[in-house]
Amino acid sequence: MAGSVLLIGTAPASSAPALFASSAFTTSIQVADFALLGLILFFGIKFKNWIIAGLSLAQIALLAFFEFVVLKGGHAEPAGLFCDNLSLIMVLIISIAGSLIVFYALPYMEHHEHHLKLKTSRQPRFFALLFLFIGAMNALVLVNDLMLFYFCFEITTLCSFLLIGHDKTREARQNALTALWINSLGGLALLLGIVLIYTQLHTLDIQVVISQAKGLDALLIPLGLLCVAGFTKAAQMPFQKWLLGAMVAPTPTSALLHSSTMVKAGVYLVIRFAPAFEGTPLSAGVAVCGAFTFLSAAALAIGQSNGKKVLAYSTVSNLGLILACAGINTHAAITAAILLVIFHAISKALLFLCMGSIEQHIGSRDIEDMRGLFGEMPKTALIITLGILTMILPPFGMLLGKWMAIESAAGNLFTLLMLAMGSALTVVYWARWAGILMGSDFKGDSRPEHLPGLARLPLVSLLVSAVVLSMSAPFIYAKMILTDFSGTTAAFSVSNGVMANASGSFAVIPLFLIAIGVFLFALAKSKPGRRTRLSGPYMSGISGQENGTYIGPMNKIMGSAQSNYYLSGFFGEKKLSGIVNATAGILILIMIGASI
Amino acid sequence: MTLVYATLGVIFAPFAGILIAGLDRILTARFQSRTGPPLLQPLYDIGKLWGKEPMIAHRFQPLCAYIYLAAAMVSVGLFFAQSDLLLIFFVQAVGAVFLVIGAFLVPSPFSQAGANRELIQILTYEPLIIIVLAGIHLYTGSFKISAIYAMDKPLLLNLPLLFIVFGYALTIKLRKSPFDISASHHAHQELVRGVLTEYSGRTLAIVEIAHLYETILILGLCSLFWTTSVLGMVVLLALTYLAEIVVDNISARMSFRWMLKSVWSTGLVLSAINLIWLYSGGRI
């Protein structure tokens, strides 16, 4: 088992950019399309979920109409594969982060099934689905044919449904069905968009569509539908519900869904088609919708103390930021979007895997229960803290992306206001979490930290790659992103590791050098000296023996309870969800409406 | 050349900060009909703290303090190197986050509550500052400080409301009433010294020095609103700081909920008005 995983997991990483080949298997894809939709219909009927059944029936009808009436049973010109640097970056993310997650899943699933006391292992099914998922994602970013794209899109939908429902609990099934119907809605939007595009342009070649769509107002509606499909996949407001529900699945599934696959498919779709709607009202609409998601998901994250939910809202929020960049749609903004995709995938995979280890160890996913985790699992606590810092602080890549995003949004009033507020909210919910981890007054049952090497390795390598890739961001830009924008002047000039343009500069490498220097210096200086006295916390009275306790009345030792501010009066899920979803829905309608 | 400016800025900023803080304390005393401490009192305070017995409450606390100081120094250096405003602000935020983490490390209720409140303060001022910086970008077409110096009219004339918004952020950052919510200059109150409670001795001295740097940075940002003449810049800074001291003396501490609500609503409305005025007036 392990050997095969090793092979399959790492094989795509070596995939060469010369993967250009045209294929003649369109017919089989058509059959498979219907089979896939039939399967979804079957699940809809089996679990008596009529929304899913209805949506899949609508898709079957639409597909049949397209294949037999529009195409008259024939084939459109097969467009084969297309691999530019965007695809390549996506492939690398999917394969590397995906494989690391699979490595992690090996010991994790063993522990997980041990915990559930299963008689027969269901791991083969789980891993088969993981690989199908990763494979479909790889195909999705490489294909150049809209129908093939749709096919891969639907496979990821189905895989996510099966993976979320893997544990077969009531909650898991319900959330899996939610994921299925929301993504089927996206699938329907995508298919409708494709049919409309074909009726206008008579081609399914993505590159041709992008180059011909410029300036064609009639194409804005189908492009808008594609964006909506992207929104559902990327769990944008108001479609965020499925991604939040997805965390009932075993952690590797969540890590995969949130970092490198699934949600990134939606983002990829929008970024890929961004040149087609550059400078249109649709583009502005995408920017506003994305920025709104960035803001509102960050606000919702503040109100959460459930660690996995915070991670989920943060994913939604960051994807919103990426989509906002795609909507702003300048060279600099697209660069920001791609950088954010890379760094978000790495940091988020890291955080989810850490979260999984912590949850298996302390048996809780509540942030408050992780207070002083450093005393309990020092290594994991350190890794997750650093992982959190890579999300919010310069000179790491996420912040570089955010900087680019705000710089490019500066001319765009509403987007800018939302990005500014969202950015501050983001700092709060991360810093709050990072802060309490490193204390050392863990209150739960104490057991020695034991993490198998196969689980530790992905964590360490993800952390290292987050740092190393952040450091090499200027080179990633110069060597990989820039080449995709042929014919335009570079948005940033790179010299001495400083990324600069007319409106600003970000000294990546110098800042990194300073940061490393400062960190080492501070580490050396803060080593307790011979004369350093360690004093307990100030408790305003007589402290007890243990940290955080005091001697109360009748000489009793009293514990003190501390909790972070979750501001549920401002940011509670109950308070915000309704308003946020309604606003987001209206924004999407306006976005589509504006393109008419 | 920029490197020389940056180095000079980093070296002289704390001394300027000491003088400003000393003047602040004397003026505050005079407002209360007291004589007040000597001008160099902040220097004495820091010197004394530096010489105290090293005492820490958590092993990573000095690390956090040093990183706070370093981030403040780097952001001041970037400021004097006339670099990117957003970058300066984000580097400054590193320090703010590490100060909070340092306070979170210790399970004292005062420190914890202070850290949480400090986060709310960050939450309150950060969007305002980003919007002000974006307003500057809207007007000058760049986030670089050098672009502001290239303008022939002071920013204040076109961004008056944004300056007021910036004043809110300034008050929060300087820990002045009514926004001295996470840690006040005077510690005889319910929160002891909030976010600073658990820093002591040399660690506290480092935090105080970093605060001096931050004061200089934030006043430096303030000075960008009048770049056409040195006299105008000095007058603007003096008036702004005087206004800060007056506000500090006449107002009480408020709750963080009030701060979040009132500052966001006023700040966002004021900046939106100013930005829309810029747009519609064809001034950009």
Added chain:
Amino acid sequence: MLKKIIEHSQVKSPWLVHYDCGSCNGCDIETLACLTPLYDVERFGVLNIGNPKHADVLIVTGTVNKRNKKVLKQIYDQMPSPKIIIAIGACGLSGGIFREAYNVVGGVDKVIPVDVYVPGCPAKPEAIIDGVVEGLAKLKELQQASTPDTDAIAS
């Protein structure tokens, strides 16, 4: 140079923490009166800092009893040295009129070493200020007695 500044600063910036061990509040009121504009002890850099971890001077008023002596000890322990302790008023000095009560330990110096005694019932603000100034002289002595803080200067 740096050493000089630090040595000089140590007597120029006494931050104090005030602990009421069970005073009748007479001495407390007089102590706080020193901070009012009339006496304005901030002229000497004195601040009432309220946190033992930041303080250099511990001002204790009132009699020490069996219950609060632990608190007093703890506050003393939480102050980083060099530090001076000032006992204020008859009760702080010796237990005062409560001296013979069953629960009273006695003066502050029964629990922690006291550097300056300020008598009075209550002590006058002028006397308290004088006590603090006296304490600063002691602080200087303490400093000269202790070995020079070499690693402070090196860094």
